Each structure stands twice: as structure tokens, then as C-alpha cells.
Amino acid sequence: MKIKTKNIDVNGIKFYIEKDGKEIARAYLYLMYNDLHDKPFGLLEDVFVEESLRGQGIGTELLNEVLGEARKRCYKLICTSRYSRPRVHSLYEKLGFKDHGKEFRMDF
Numbered sequence: 001m002k003i004k005t006k007n008i009d010v011n012g013i014k015f016y017i018e019k020d021g022k023e024i025a026r027a028y029l030y031l032m033y034n035d036l037h038d039k040p041f042g043l044l045e046d047v048f049v050e051e052s053l054r055g056q057g058i059g060t061e062l063l064n065e066v067l068g069e070a071r072k073r074c075y076k077l078i079c080t081s082r083y084s085r086p087r088v089h090s091l092y093e094k095l096g097f098k099d100h101g102k103e104f105r106m107d108f
Helices: 058-073 088-096
Strands: 011-019 022-032 041-048 077-079
Touching: 011 041, 011 058, 011 077, 022 077
Parallel strands: 041 077
Antiparallel strands: 011 022, 022 041
């Protein structure tokens, strides 16, 4: 048995907010395709709000924009978050995400 490979398309969109010419918030939406679905699935990655501006609704506003785009393009959206981020987990749950499992990671 031989393992074959096939290139697949992946696209990404960066959403960000600037204040006084400085990026204060960002999130990436990656659109990944597989042979099982007609639409891609979305991966939400690298969500960030400047620490001094957290708790002001900026992250919610940013993520609502990402969610709107993902709803148009994707059949599902996934994201990951470290255990040490309960405030982020609360925000994700408030926006409708469900805790669906664990993330396993290997850094290179």
C-alpha cells in the first residue's frame, strides 16, 4: 500500500482594528477544504486584543465580523484556546461556540 498526497487549497482572511495607526485587535479566519464537504471549514486563529483595551467589547465586535464571514463561507468553524484563558472561553461560549474537545499540539 502506497500513501499518496494531493495539494489542497487554503485561504486566509485577517480581520483587524487599528487605533491611531496601531493594530489593537486581530483575528485570522482560515478556510480549509477537504473532499468530504462542498464548503470549507473555518479555523479561527490568533485572536488578540491589546491588553489595556480588553473588556470593552472590541473582541466581541471583531469576532462577530469573523463569524458573519464564516457563516457565509463555511460549514463549521473551529477554534482552540489554552486552558489558562477562562475569559476567552467565556467570550467564545457567549458567541455560541461549544466546548467540543481537546487540542493536541506539537511544536516544531
